[in-house]
Amino acid sequence: MSYDVIIGLEVHVQLQTVSKIFCGCSTAFNPDQPNVQTCPVCLGLPGALPVLNAEAFRLAVKTALALNCQIAGFTKWDRKQYFYPDLPKGYQISQYDLPFSHDGHVDVVTEADGGAVRRVRILRAHLEEDAGKNMHDESGRGRDSLVDLNRAGTPLVEIVTHPDLRSAEEARLFLQDLRLLLTDIGVSDCNMQEGSLRCDANVNLHVHQPDGSKVATPIVEVKNINSFRFTEQAILHEVERQWELYQKTKQTIKDAPKSTRGFDPARGVTYAMREKEEAADYRYFPDPDLVPVTVTDEQIATLRGELGELPAARRARYRDQYQLSAYDAGVIIDQGREYSRYFEVVAEGCGDGKQAANWLTQDVQRELNERGLTIATFPVPADVLADLLKRVTNKQLTIKAAREVFGALLEGEETATTARIEAIVAERGLAIVQDDGAIDAAIADVIARNPKPVADFKAGKQQAAGALIGQVMRAVKGADPQQVRERLIAKLSE
């Protein structure tokens, strides 16, 4: 007997606004100073009135457009009512029957060469406010829990997929693509350590029956997973657990309601969460404090225009335009838009995309890591690196010499400019000598002074040329070794 794995995700993404969704408190991540970013609105004090943050709505619509969603022309706010200590009002402002967007999709590349693609349909994306943070007493002595409401009221987009994912790996790849997409369009930093991207996974199995039909196992929702790796591990464990359970009990989706589990990263297992006696009953109703929002086609067109080239399109273009491998294109695009722009300036400027990619993914990346810099603060501007690499393309510098110049640009006190490159090349005599006459004279001299290696080479001992090339290189500082080799061998073969 075999089975299909069926996975749907609910992803919460924090939008990059300065202030909260319905009040002017800061959204800064500030766990060291609890309860300093609150006001009557986000504390839910009587009489306080929420007002929608225009930027939160704008970023939400951009998010939905990047997910190929339809944008509703009319959307409203609802109260989702439940009691929990991190929810001061006793309800969360969310969207129920008229979310601001619905029916989109994301195409996830499931093989590195771009061969296989899984289309994941998006059921809806809606806006809501985040809750605060509870901290539990870990001593097991039942001490008080602590509540920090700094985060309460932070704008979130909840993205709900159809159950279209078919493996734990696909779920991870979807989340990685989603993070790349949303950071690229600048709507969220998707920082998982700070809780800017959190995920619930709905998992069950469709078990193949001998008669060709399929039977679904009960759906399990694994709550609040905060890393890509944990999402993959949680689903892997859940699949294994459900398969064993099904073989033992033959329980199907008709026999048990959806249940909720948590994930324990330390043990790599999911565990049952306390079930409430009654099914959740949120008694949604329209929030009378907030009026509806309308969106015009013109506004949608403007925001669509602001999206620019999305990562998937850029990946394809880098392959076509610069002949990059899927891997190199991915490494560059993963670093964000600024990095991609830097790459394109270098690639265009030096006329060799492959070489530009090699430098970006190796030399530049290494220096950024070692110096703790971002591309925006990198001391070598893109046009300067382009000028340096162009000298390699034009055979004015060897790659080795270019690396030396690159290092000198980074070490030096002076600003990295093309004039500075010129100066370093001159100071250190790094330019490839283009003077054929000087090279030929040195070759003739070296041949005359080294009858033994010359005879060896002529007798078929190829490696004898090595020592001769070395001598010519020493005589003509800055000669291109490739050019010396060619001319020397031509001379010896006369």
Place this chain on the structure above:
Amino acid sequence: MSLTSEQVRKVASLARLELSDAELSDLGAKLGQTLDYVARLNELDTDGVEPLVHAIELSNVLRPDVLAPSLPRDRGLANAPRTDGKHFLVPAILEG
């Protein structure tokens, strides 16, 4: 129409209200009266009437994304039943 004690109990539990048996039956009758009163709206012919999503006919009330001063922590915590000076304190929350 009167609500059953079970229905009242469910609504009360969602609202975290603890009611005695006497209160359950009393409220069942009273809530029933309220529902009957509201049910009179069903007598209206609403064919062709657009559902109303909000009582105020306004839309697009938005604010710019700028910071406004938050409350000092002691003021924010002022109404809390218990605090440690930094957090709201609540009885231990059990999870898992």
